[in-house]
Amino acid sequence: MSHVIEQLDKYAKELVASGLVVGAGGNLSMRDGDYMYISPSGYDLKEIKKEEWVKVHIISGEVYGSIKPSSELLMHLACFRENEEITAVLHAHPTYSVSVSSTGKEIPALFPDFPAMVKDVAYIDYVIPTTELLANEVANHAQKAQVMVLRNHGVITLGKTMNEGSLFFYAINRGISEGFCH
Ligand SMILES: [Zn+2]
Numbered sequence: 197m198s199h200v201i202e203q204l205d206k207y208a209k210e211l212v213a214s215g216l217v218v219g220a221g222g223n224l225s226m227r228d229g230d231y232m233y234i235s236p237s238g239y240d241l242k243e244i245k246k247e248e249w250v251k252v253h254i255i256s257g258e259v260y261g262s263i264k265p266s267s268e269l270l271m272h273l274a275c276f277r278e279n280e281e282i283t284a285v286l287h288a289h290p291t292y293s294v295s296v297s298s299t300g301k302e303i304p305a306l307f308p309d310f311p312a313m314v315k316d317v318a319y320i321d322y323v324i325p326t327t328e329l330l331a332n333e334v335a336n337h338a339q340k341a342q343v344m345v346l347r348n349h350g351v352i353t354l355g356k357t358m359n360e361g362s363l364f365f366y367a368i369n370r371g372i373s374e375g376f377c378h
Contacts, residue, residue, distance in 0.1 A: 200228040201246050203284075203358045208235065210362070211288065212242040216369055222288030223266035226358060227276050230254055234272055237264040270331035275354050278338035284358035286365045289350035290372075313367050316341040322348040343368050 204226055211217040211224070222241055225234035233249040235241060250265040252258065254276045259265055266272070268287055275285045302319065318341035323330040325346075334352065337344055342354045343364050351368055355361020 198228065200226045200233055201249055204233055204235070204249055205244070205246055207284075207286075207358050207362050208241040208244060211286070211365075212240070214366065216290040216365070217241055217288045222286070223268050223272070224286045225266075225272040225276075225284070227254070227283040232272065232276055234265045234269060237266050267326040270326070270328055271334045271352065274331040274335035275338045275352075278335045279354065281356050282338070282342075282354045284355040284361040285352065286355070286361050287350060287352040288365075290369050314343050314364055314371075316343070317368065318344040320344055320346050322346070325349055 204224060208224060211222060216222075219240050220238050223235045224241075225232050228251075230253060232252050232254050234252060235244055236248050236250050239248065248263055250263050251260040252265060252269065252273065253260075254273060257269075257273060259269075271287065272285045275282050302317070318337035320330075320333045320337070323333055323346075330346070334344060338354060342361075344352045344354075345368070346352060351365065351372075353361050353364040353368065355364060
């Protein structure tokens, strides 16, 4: 089993354990050469078997195998297409983040490592999830921002490694919950 699948497996389980992702309410992907692997549609992230991660060709978008990829596939593809340095993408709808993002406010940098870790946060106005329109919005920011707040929807983070993407994911969600909800 490839290194990429092992990491996806590990980080998917961590996301669920963190409480930020409930059931099938999130998706993650990793680059593997010209391809990416993404979580399948409708699966509880902690229950994805290693052979169930869906292989997709990054440029053509061709999907391999019989399992349906996450409905948010286009947004993940956009990140890998726009920024060659990115190898991992995480997206979910943590309750705090969705409610705070819908207020139109920006996330305050309330703990010391936040600005050092997360340099550019992009805010994207509500666009219907899973659409090409949303993928285009994400593509517009993918060169620069590794953290994007999708208003009324959730959060997406881009990592040069899965470890980095996941640190950003936890940092932005911590920033949101500590900044607004305590
Ligand atoms: Zn979503």
